[in-house]
Amino acid sequence: MKVSNMVGERFKDRPSYCVNDHHALLVKGGYIKQVSNGVYSLNPIMTKMVNNIESIIRKELEFVGAQEVVLSSFAPIDLLKESNREDEKAFKFTDRDNIEFANIKGAQELAIQLVRDSSNSYANYPFAIYQNKVEFIKGQKPSGGLINLKESIYNQMYSFHTSTESLDSKYEEYIKAYENIFKKCGLETYMVNDSYDNSSHKQVVLSDIGEDKFVICDSCAYKASFDKATGHVENSEKSEKRELELVVTPDVTTIAKLADFLAVDVKKLCKSVAYQKYTDGSFVVGFIRGDLDINQAKLTNLVGDELYTAELSEDSILSGGFIGPYQMPKEVEVYFDKSLMGIEDLVIGANQFDKHYIGFNVERDFGNVEYVDLADVRDDDICPICSNKTLKVKNGVEIACLSKSDDQMTKNMSMQYLDVDGNNKNPIMGLYKIDIIRLAAMVCEMNHDDYGPIWPMTIAPWKVQICCLRCDDEECRKYADELYNKLIESGVEVLYDDRKVRPGSMFSDADLFGCPLRVVVSPRNMKNSCVEIASRDKSYLNKPSLDEAFDDIIKFLSR
Numbered sequence: 182m183k184v185s186n187m188v189g190e191r192f193k194d195r196p197s198y199c200v201n202d203h204h205a206l207l208v209k210g211g212y213i214k215q216v217s218n219g220v221y222s223l224n225p226i227m228t229k230m231v232n233n234i235e236s237i238i239r240k241e242l243e244f245v246g247a248q249e250v251v252l253s254s255f256a257p258i259d260l261l262k263e264s265n266r267e268d269e270k271a272f273k274f275t276d277r278d279n280i281e282f283a284n285i286k287g288a289q290e291l292a293i294q295l296v297r298d299s300s301n302s303y304a305n306y307p308f309a310i311y312q313n314k315v316e317f318i319k320g321q322k323p324s325g326g327l328i329n330l331k332e333s334i335y336n337q338m339y340s341f342h343t344s345t346e347s348l349d350s351k352y353e354e355y356i357k358a359y360e361n362i363f364k365k366c367g368l369e370t371y372m373v374n375d376s377y378d379n380s381s382h383k384q385v386v387l388s389d390i391g392e393d394k395f396v397i398c399d400s401c402a403y404k405a406s407f408d409k410a411t412g413h414v415e416n417s418e419k420s421e422k423r424e425l426e427l428v429v430t431p432d433v434t435t436i437a438k439l440a441d442f443l444a445v446d447v448k449k450l451c452k453s454v455a456y457q458k459y460t461d462g463s464f465v466v467g468f469i470r471g472d473l474d475i476n477q478a479k480l481t482n483l484v485g486d487e488l489y490t491a492e493l494s495e496d497s498i499l500s501g502g503f504i505g506p507y508q509m510p511k512e513v514e515v516y517f518d519k520s521l522m523g524i525e526d527l528v529i530g531a532n533q534f535d536k537h538y539i540g541f542n543v544e545r546d547f548g549n550v551e552y553v554d555l556a557d558v559r560d561d562d563i564c565p566i567c568s569n570k571t572l573k574v575k576n577g578v579e580i581a582c583l584s585k586s587d588d589q590m591t592k593n594m595s596m597q598y599l600d601v602d603g604n605n606k607n608p609i610m611g612l613y614k615i616d617i618i619r620l621a622a623m624v625c626e627m628n629h630d631d632y633g634p635i636w637p638m639t640i641a642p643w644k645v646q647i648c649c650l651r652c653d654d655e656e657c658r659k660y661a662d663e664l665y666n667k668l669i670e671s672g673v674e675v676l677y678d679d680r681k682v683r684p685g686s687m688f689s690d691a692d693l694f695g696c697p698l699r700v701v702v703s704p705r706n707m708k709n710s711c712v713e714i715a716s717r718d719k720s721y722l723n724k725p726s727l728d729e730a731f732d733d734i735i736k737f738l739s740r
């Protein structure tokens with residue numbers, strides 16, 4: 182490729198609307214062009230990178246036996262009715278034959294439709310199919326540069342199994358394949374648990390640009406999504422039981438005011454948070470130590486219903502600001518966080534306006550309770566695995582997810598096979614996804630300097646860039662042309678800057694292209710019978726003779 186005919190426009194200044202580095206560098210370097218907010222087209226340089234990433238993905242997935250397919254871009258509505266996902270459609274249209282089509286997030290219906298007739302014996306299993314597909318996500322709010330786009334390129338994979346053992350064992354292989362993919366792309370990722378039962382995981386790059394939070398243990402391998410993470414706190418200070426006593430606390434409706442008013446440690450207070458269930462509006466209250474916060478997702482999981490913050494009025498059975506476990510109306514569902522375990526005398530709301538109880542003892546005054554995990558994990562909480570106070574809450578970007586599903590979808594869509602005893606069964610599925618644009622964006626985010634991306638050799642759009650500083654100088658031009666042709670003939674992906682531009686602008690473009698190796702051909706070098714070869718990451722610099730330059734490049738590339 183010659184820069185003189187390259188499609189794509191580069192900019193001198195950092196575009197002001199770009200919120201983070203990868204976004205700024207990819208726009209500035211002419212990799213992408215905005216079509217609409219959150220929608221981009223890719224220029225040839227970005228397309229080459231995506232192709233390189235897809236090749237890595239193909240190689241690793243084929244290695245674990247997955248097979249590539251191309252699924253139809255739209256599904257007939259009847260297919261979505263079979264899976265009961267019709268309501269999730271992004272948009273639909275009716276074609277000239279009066280058939281309604283729709284598109285939907287993920288392609289499991291089309292994957293099942295493709296294989297359900299041919300996979301009717303247990304002997305066909307397990308297997309997995311995958312595709313790379315552009316998908317438009319309706320309702321997506323664009324943010325974080327290229328992190329949350331309305332449209333991205335996804336690798337979607339679906340696996341089919343006759344037993345949970347088969348799913349478990351292939352799942353481990355797919356995790357390994359994913360780890361290999363990201364490592365080959367030059368990205369350090371962490372696999373975090375993303376479920377309460379270890380059935381789904383996310384591959385995450387830790388970065389401050391990430392809007393999601395993850396909990397990582399500094400002492401052991403424990404990693405989980407923030408809403409799925411478990412931490413512990415200690416109640417080490419011994420306290421004595423005392424009499425339950427009602428105290429008047431006028432206008433003291435917050436934890437901070439209460440600790441102040443009663444002059445007690447906030448860790449002796451019981452915080453109450455009231456919610457209502459979506460289905461019937463009934464009340465649910467979570468109790469937790471005063472210095473901690475309730476994680477609504479964890480409570481939702483325990484309750485088994487969606488929750489919203491309780492709307493309390495004067496007529497409500499709960500007295501907002503003074504809610505507590507003692508003499509709580511029977512119809513309210515209550516949950517106690519583990520952080521309250523072992524505190525002998527708590528301060529609690531009295532369920533009466535302007536009043537609290539002091540000296541509350543859960544077991545004596547409420548009864549035996551099953552303590553549950555409701556708390557948001559904080560830095561330095563105790564790890565559930567190694568028991569060290571080394572949990573850390575970090576921001577990150579999810580670039581892939583894997584999940585073990587069940588046979589519900591194949592049941593809904595009547596996909597069956599005959600088992601070894603001749604009985605009809607529905608296969609169970611695994612679902613897997615990689616966001617390829619997000620992956621490329623994060624490689625740039627984690628591998629760049631002020632001037633441009635520093636692409637790893639594996640995904641770089643070109644491995645070598647030749648900068649011919651004086652293309653109007655016959656000697657320079659002739660040498661650069663010959664080197665370019667020789668490299669291409671040897672199968673090296675090479676970019677050749679043959680423009681008549683100032684060296685400064687040629688070098689700043691080269692920084693934006695981010696090719697791992699740069700070869701500078703200039704009249705001054707020619708005079709010394711040499712070229713200058715330097716790596717983009719500045720770890721390699723050499724001035725081989727004109728005759729040795731080709732071999733030096735090949736040697737570097739095969740390191």
Ligand SMILES: [Zn+2]
Binds near residue numbers: 399565566
């Ligand atoms: Zn740990």
